[in-house]
Amino acid sequence: MSALLKGLRLLNRADPFVEVTVSARGEHVLAAAGEVHLERCVKDLKERFSKVSLQVSPPLVSYKETIEGEVSSMLENLKASKNSDYVEKTTPNGRCVVRVHVMKLPSSLTKVLDDSSDVLGDAIGLKSGKNLDSQRSGILKNDNPTEVLKKRIMDALESEILSKNENDKDYVDKCKSKWLNLLRRIWALGPRQIGPNILFTPDIKAESSDSSILIHGDCHVSERLGFADDSSTSNTLADIPSNVNESLNKEAKRLESSVISGFQLATAAGPLCDEPMWGLAFVIEAYIYPYLGQYNESEPHQQSEQYGIFAGQIITTVKDACRAAVLQNRPRLVEAMYFCELNTPTEYLGAMYAVLARRRARILKEEMQESSPFFTVHAYVPVSETFGFAEELRRGTSGAASALLVLSHWEELSEDPFFVPKTEDEIEEFGDGSSVLPNTARKLINAVRRGKGLHVEEKIVQHGTKQRTLARKV
Structure with missing residues (x-):
């Protein structure tokens, strides 16, 4: 590994266009100009710089996971979640019951959160990202980045509401007020505390009829983003019943971080192929129950030896409940798309369309350039289908067509x-x-799971009656 790292540093010095970075997963990422450039970089690593044998895997593509659903019905689903539309799981020791409800966020809000990760990290109090200055470049010096982000979030929600029902002013105002109430309940963002998934605090007013207490959470993210102030949070916490067991209340307060950790783990690795979740909103209700029977000081120690630490049980239970809730609500795979601009002569237009059709491309528009025999075609192509795309395009059009790909x-x-x-x-x-x-979708999921060493449901023997028996005849 040390020889490889030394070789990467030498490669970066020899070719300034090559960028070597370390991802959030701890992977060393080698960024090149294209497939041919990448092949040359790998060859130089093997033969000149590292001088070690390298096993090069097939290209790895990042995906995300979400659920299917109408965004317009999110507020109605949130109101109906109190009845039966949730996933319930219990910790091994039986002292905590976790209920999780998941909804889909508007695509415009998801895009704002995804594009503003560094500003979010700076606002929430995390370490500022390296791209923070580039994100602030379009902001005036006198403007507060947090206020600009808040305005972008509100504008995204307003455009989403107006696109559904622009004529009904009462409906628009009602949806705005509901969204403002929701934005005051942001407990955490995920994954890595700055992702495009939101964890909302549960409804405090929903009191339990038994002796359990709800882990209510803290709306500190809403406070940092300017959607809520300290007084509103303190008033919310004052609504907790005073007749509950004080020790149980303190224990619930200590376990808030465990709920957040379970949420972060779930959003970092979804149930389909352990890829990050994208554009989801979670409401997690975790009820803590007192010890059954007469309390004994040695009972917590005995239970931790039998079932593990209670905080760890809650982390695992919350993670499993969130993943099960996503599986229950028709999960879908999200893939990255390239914007592709192609230029080709008229006689090779059919061959170019054949190449695009094999790559699952979606044509946006085509136009003929004035005073020239060339056509310009705009299309969206999945990133997973672009490996070998340029070579196939040149082969199919005899080198007459050229393509430009932009994420x-x-x-x-x-x-x-x-x-x-x-x-x-x-x-x-x-x-x-x-x-x-x-x-x-199933083929892409199986490819990712197989590369990660996860279980893949596939038949080893497709047709049991069509196997041939190789007999040795003497």
């Missing part, structure tokens, strides 16, 4: 990774299990 956005893959035809209409349209079309 554009994240896009949800609408295909259900767990789809299996069950009803008569579905079987008639898609066929039975043997003739159903390949599931793209």
Whole structure:
């Protein structure tokens, strides 16, 4: 490993265009200009700089995980979550019951949170990111970055509300007030405390009929972003019933960090293929119960020896409940998209479209350049489909077409990774299990899981009756 790190430093000196960074996962990332440049860099590492044998894996692509759902019904779903639409799990010692409800955030709000990670880290109190100055470059010196971020969040929500129902002013005002109340309840962001997923504090007014106490959380993120002040938070905490056991109340206060840790772990690795979650809102209700029977001072020590530390049990239970809630609400895969601009002569237009169709590209527009025989085509191409794209495009068009790829956005893959035809209409349209079309989302998930060493559900023997027996005949 030391030889590889030394070789990376030498490669960076020899080729200033190469960038070597360390990701949040601890991986050493080698950034190059393209596939040909990357191949040359790997060859130089092997033969000149590191002089060690390297095993190069297939290209790794990052994905994200979300759920399917209408954003317009998020507020209604939040109100209905008090009834039955939640996932409930209990810690091994039975002292904590965790209920999790998950909803989908508006895409505009998700984009603002995703693009403002460094400003969020600076506002919440984390270490400022290296790109903070670049994000502040478009902000006037007299403006507060937190206030600008708050305005961007409100503008994103307002545009989302107006796009649904622009004519009904009462409906727009009602939705704005509901969203303001929600933004005052932000407990944490995830993953890494600055991600595009939100953890809301539970409703304090929902009192439990038994002797349990709710871990209510603290809205410090809302305070840092300017959506709530200290007085509103203190008034909320004052609503906690005073007749609860004081020791149980102190224990619940200590365990707030465990709930946040479970939320961070769940959003950092989703249930589909351990990729980060994207654009989700969680409401976690964790109820702490007192010890059953007569309390004994040695009982906590005995339970920790049998089940593990109570804080660790809550972390694991919250993480499992969040992942189960995502699986229950029709999970979807989110993939990165390139904006692709292609220039090609008229006679090679058909061959270029054939290459784009094989790469799952979505054509945006095409136009002919004036006073020239060239067409300009704009399209969105998934990042996972761009490996070898330039070479195939040159081969298909005899080198006449050229492409420019720029990272554009994240896009949800609408295909259900767990789809299996069950009803008569579905079987008639898609066929039975043997003739159903390949599931793209499932194929991508299996590829990521296989690369990470996770369990993959696949048949080793596809057709048991079609195997041949190799007999040795003497």
